[in-house]
Amino acid sequence: MMIIEGKMRAIYNKIWRVSGNVIMVQAEGVGYGELAMISAPGVSTLAEVIKIEKDRIFLQVFGGSSGISTGSEIRFLGHGLRVAFSENLLGRIFNGIGESRDKGPEFTDNLIEISSEPVNPARRVIPHRMIHTGIPMIDLFNSLVESQKISIFTTAGEPYNALLARVALQAKVDIILLGGMGVRFDDYLFLKNALEEGGALAKSILFIHTAADPVAECLMVPDLCLTVAERFALEGKKVLVLLTDMTNFCDALKEIAISMEQVPANRGYPGDLYSQLAARYEKAVDFEEAGSVTILSVTTMPGNDVTHPVPDNTGYITEGQYYLNNGRIEPFGSLSRLKQLVNKDSREDHRAIMDCLVHLYADYQETMEKKAMGFRMSAWDNKLLDYGAAFERELLDLTVNIPLSAALDRSWQILAACFKPEETGLHSELLAKFWPRDNEKSKADQDRA
Amino acid sequence: MAANGIIYGINKNMITVEFSGDIRQNEVAHVILGDQRLKSEVVRISGNLADLQVFEDTKGLRSGDKVEFSGELLTVQLGPGLLGQLFDGLQNPLHKLAEHYGQFLKRGKTVEALPAEQLWQFSPVVESGAMVRAGDSLGTVPEALFEHRIMVPFGMEGNYEVVEIAAAAEYRVDDKIAVIKDGRGKLWPLRMNFFWPIRKPVNIYQERLSPVEPLITQIRIIDTMFPVAKGGTFCIPGPFGAGKTVLQQLTSRNAQVDIVIIAACGERAGEVVETIRQFPQITDPLTGRSLMERTIIVGNTSSMPVAARESSVYTAVSMGEYYRQMGLDVLLLADSTSRWAQAMRERSGRLEEIPGEEAFPAYLESIIASFYERAGLVRLRDGHVGSVTIGGTVSPAGGNFDEPVTQATLKVVGAFHGLSRERSDARHYPAIDPLTSWSRYQSFIGSEQREMIIKLLSRANEIEQMMKVVGEEGTSNADFIIYLKGLFFDSVFLQQNGFDPVDGVTSKERQLHIFALLEKIITSFYPFNNKDEARAFFQKLRLLFLNLNGAAWGTAEFTRHEEDLVRLLNKSSQSVDDESGIPARQAFMEQNMDSTFTRAKNTRTVKDGLPLHHDDYRGEDAGDLQ
Ligand SMILES: Nc1ncnc2c1ncn2[C@@H]1O[C@H](COP(=O)(O)OP(=O)(O)OP(=O)(O)O)[C@@H](O)[C@H]1O
Numbered sequence A: 001m002m003i004i005e006g007k008m009r010a011i012y013n014k015i016w017r018v019s020g021n022v023i024m025v026q027a028e029g030v031g032y033g034e035l036a037m038i039s040a041p042g043v044s045t046l047a048e049v050i051k052i053e054k055d056r057i058f059l060q061v062f063g064g065s066s067g068i069s070t071g072s073e074i075r076f077l078g079h080g081l082r083v084a085f086s087e088n089l090l091g092r093i094f095n096g097i098g099e100s101r102d103k104g105p106e107f108t109d110n111l112i113e114i115s116s117e118p119v120n121p122a123r124r125v126i127p128h129r130m131i132h133t134g135i136p137m138i139d140l141f142n143s144l145v146e147s148q149k150i151s152i153f154t155t156a157g158e159p160y161n162a163l164l165a166r167v168a169l170q171a172k173v174d175i176i177l178l179g180g181m182g183v184r185f186d187d188y189l190f191l192k193n194a195l196e197e198g199g200a201l202a203k204s205i206l207f208i209h210t211a212a213d214p215v216a217e218c219l220m221v222p223d224l225c226l227t228v229a230e231r232f233a234l235e236g237k238k239v240l241v242l243l244t245d246m247t248n249f250c251d252a253l254k255e256i257a258i259s260m261e262q263v264p265a266n267r268g269y270p271g272d273l274y275s276q277l278a279a280r281y282e283k284a285v286d287f288e289e290a291g292s293v294t295i296l297s298v299t300t301m302p303g304n305d306v307t308h309p310v311p312d313n314t315g316y317i318t319e320g321q322y323y324l325n326n327g328r329i330e331p332f333g334s335l336s337r338l339k340q341l342v343n344k345d346s347r348e349d350h351r352a353i354m355d356c357l358v359h360l361y362a363d364y365q366e367t368m369e370k371k372a373m374g375f376r377m378s379a380w381d382n383k384l385l386d387y388g389a390a391f392e393r394e395l396l397d398l399t400v401n402i403p404l405s406a407a408l409d410r411s412w413q414i415l416a417a418c419f420k421p422e423e424t425g426l427h428s429e430l431l432a433k434f435w436p437r438d439n440e441k442s443k444a445d446q447d448r449a
Numbered sequence B: 001m002a003a004n005g006i007i008y009g010i011n012k013n014m015i016t017v018e019f020s021g022d023i024r025q026n027e028v029a030h031v032i033l034g035d036q037r038l039k040s041e042v043v044r045i046s047g048n049l050a051d052l053q054v055f056e057d058t059k060g061l062r063s064g065d066k067v068e069f070s071g072e073l074l075t076v077q078l079g080p081g082l083l084g085q086l087f088d089g090l091q092n093p094l095h096k097l098a099e100h101y102g103q104f105l106k107r108g109k110t111v112e113a114l115p116a117e118q119l120w121q122f123s124p125v126v127e128s129g130a131m132v133r134a135g136d137s138l139g140t141v142p143e144a145l146f147e148h149r150i151m152v153p154f155g156m157e158g159n160y161e162v163v164e165i166a167a168a169a170e171y172r173v174d175d176k177i178a179v180i181k182d183g184r185g186k187l188w189p190l191r192m193n194f195f196w197p198i199r200k201p202v203n204i205y206q207e208r209l210s211p212v213e214p215l216i217t218q219i220r221i222i223d224t225m226f227p228v229a230k231g232g233t234f235c236i237p238g239p240f241g242a243g244k245t246v247l248q249q250l251t252s253r254n255a256q257v258d259i260v261i262i263a264a265c266g267e268r269a270g271e272v273v274e275t276i277r278q279f280p281q282i283t284d285p286l287t288g289r290s291l292m293e294r295t296i297i298v299g300n301t302s303s304m305p306v307a308a309r310e311s312s313v314y315t316a317v318s319m320g321e322y323y324r325q326m327g328l329d330v331l332l333l334a335d336s337t338s339r340w341a342q343a344m345r346e347r348s349g350r351l352e353e354i355p356g357e358e359a360f361p362a363y364l365e366s367i368i369a370s371f372y373e374r375a376g377l378v379r380l381r382d383g384h385v386g387s388v389t390i391g392g393t394v395s396p397a398g399g400n401f402d403e404p405v406t407q408a409t410l411k412v413v414g415a416f417h418g419l420s421r422e423r424s425d426a427r428h429y430p431a432i433d434p435l436t437s438w439s440r441y442q443s444f445i446g447s448e449q450r451e452m453i454i455k456l457l458s459r460a461n462e463i464e465q466m467m468k469v470v471g472e473e474g475t476s477n478a479d480f481i482i483y484l485k486g487l488f489f490d491s492v493f494l495q496q497n498g499f500d501p502v503d504g505v506t507s508k509e510r511q512l513h514i515f516a517l518l519e520k521i522i523t524s525f526y527p528f529n530n531k532d533e534a535r536a537f538f539q540k541l542r543l544l545f546l547n548l549n550g551a552a553w554g555t556a557e558f559t560r561h562e563e564d565l566v567r568l569l570n571k572s573s574q575s576v577d578d579e580s581g582i583p584a585r586q587a588f589m590e591q592n593m594d595s596t597f598t599r600a601k602n603t604r605t606v607k608d609g610l611p612l613h614h615d616d617y618r619g620e621d622a623g624d625l626q
């Protein structure tokens, strides 16, 4: 049954198949990737064409298929998902399919389609600007770089959203895109309030899919965020995109794949998981003569297992990862693969101090193991124990909030309080220039006592 | 003449087309979408329906849209001007695309691979009346460092007579430079370029030879311990972040070959950017020319169309075979072959083929094997020898080598450089695990020497594990010294600072020289009184050796550091053969390591990445790989 509508778009009302969140309808002239509106009494939801077999059109229903009847109305819209791009988006909050969540006006002007064209690698530049976060474990040890894509590997219950909010507030960027996928409602409120209180909401745009929303609606969140981000970047803006939690996004992909009876590749996830994730993460870019897109995402690891397909594929795509564990960013395992592009120009002691602190912290951990096994502690072991405690208290702790230069100065203070200069293995030129004088004396006094 | 069709079905980048007329497998077709023509390739035919993989985004396609078949297979363009370029997986030059279409890769936009306007100085090498066959030279043009041969297209069958040959002058790639005549009198005009179907190996050589000559990468652990041969194959599996890409980047800079082709296959665009921005600035010490001049990059990175990723490795290897045909040594580095395999998996899934392990297609193994099979050392018909060497990284799911792509690759390659998470976490770069890696090729050191080092490292590792349980106190002094020797060899030889201009690049002469020194250190006997003394000695020796590693070859500084080292060594050691009549190395091995090594070896299986005949490094074995 087919009725012709005013705009010459057909309305169909014969659904042949419902399976999971995928429905099949017979229709003609429908484009791949096109959107449709499905209406039934009490239900109204968007759907996207994901497969065509002659006149059999398979749609993925964003709002979920629950309540959809074989007689529901399907109206094809003639275009894919779009977003109204303008400065008016700033300060606004939308849901996972771009509808207003904050009771503000809906926009219909300057609609742009979700961007799927990759950037030509010939037009990319080598990243070279650091993004300062005020978190020593990032700035000092694993610097975040403009146009980097990097993920926080963590587990449920860790303060990853708080970490995202802090980075968002401290980073000197022009625009923040926050994409929430399956976030709990109070986490959403927390993120929103944090941006508001920090005075950053006015330069932020939020696309929030909460745990209470239909699962499939979270699928569009990264695309919406990144399309808007890319547009602003082309206008010369530095954009930071925060995505939490990409594991929920992957789980939604898994659900669709299963509804489509695809053969899973790994633990139920579809074989194109890597390509799906890469298509999003590769949107991180530094345009040659315009702005940039930086992506910081959250990946919760089911069972804290880094070999799980989601963190595993993510690790193969991103340019490093921060392990957030027990409320702190692990100094080992965490890696910003782009840090060497920026930490050579920050301050001359940056790289050397970074290596030295990590090295000594590794020694400290060995000493802790020895101690736990009941071995006797040598004088050197005792120094390491002092150092380890100071390192954890003054640098590792996530509440520490100081600029990079202060973190470097503090590192020297810590070293001077615990060691003699030659024990650090640092180059004599650096020692001559940076070793704090008074502490050295007090340490020498201590040693004598 | 060519067939036509209309779209019947669409599933992501796979379309089903209802066609009439004759089409063939792997034929190129174009989907017509408004003024856009989307390139695609036939991958399955059944009845009047054909499945095509589309090399572009399929958004907006409808059933009923027109499809034009071309009758041609998917090809690459071969001719002067490939060197120094950056292509996508279908050989579109990305810089040109950017010039024409800007920041983004627009759907359906293509540009010819070779610069059409560039003039090349052609010198004929045949005269009218000469008889020629496919692959024979008609003339040469200078390209970068090479005499680029202008050859009779590889696909021409039979013998031809040259009836016309252009005079020495400048020509464009599309200018006619010769006319040849086949046996039936048909005339064939030839240009300075031709097309070759990428999925077909070029095999117009006289014979294939065993890869025996080492390909020097200037990376010590590879050249000395797990060498690669010219015309051979190797793979680098490793978990994310273990250093696969860095290792390939270093190899692409420092390997002693004529041409390097980098196939950045489904990995990060940023990594390609590093290469294209840096190589033009780096001078190749061997030639004094910019590194970019000997490099071709095929960059079909992870967000570019997946079907083109699948073809990109063939595009790359076809260009490699082309230059091999000029008697050159070509090294193809593919990062990552897992992304290529995944592209096949995506395709296979959409074709609803019966899946094998982890949903990879059942024919995965044979496809991987036939890809690596395109490597080889060949004697050309003119007597010259050329080679294509293939090295691929593998990105195993979960970092676990017991997965289909790694296992299929291990079956066919000649060397395995397995990266370990433990080594990369400990920042022991390159993170190639010496206890699991292997190579069937000959190194420039003897195979007994290689065996000795492997035994030393295995034993040292065993002692280290034991020590974790029984502590240093429970370890004999002799064992403790073996442990220190293993640690020492690892830290001063196997580990190498790739970013240090001196340490990062170790020539063959230098490797031989310092290996001899190390052999002496390892086989010497040290009469230490206790463990602390032993440890202190090796720590000191290590510092001296690191100084040596940092000193440029052939300088007074190098000599001075070496003298310091030898002095310390002579002071503390006794050579074993002073004591008994048995040759030093043998005695050292028999006394200290043999029994445990045998045990260690037996517990390993193929799944650990060790071939069954691990210590069977006989030279002639290398020939079996073909
Ligand atoms: N030889 C090396 N010397 C120093 N650092 C290295 C070396 N190899 C790797 N690294 C460090 O490890 C990081 C990751 O290396 P690389 O990008 O090569 O990993 P990969 O194995 O290719 O990972 P993926 O599978 O995710 O692509 C680098 O950014 C660098 O910081």
Ligand SMILES: [Mg+2]
Binding pocket: B244, B245, B246, B267, B335
């Ligand atoms: Mg890599």
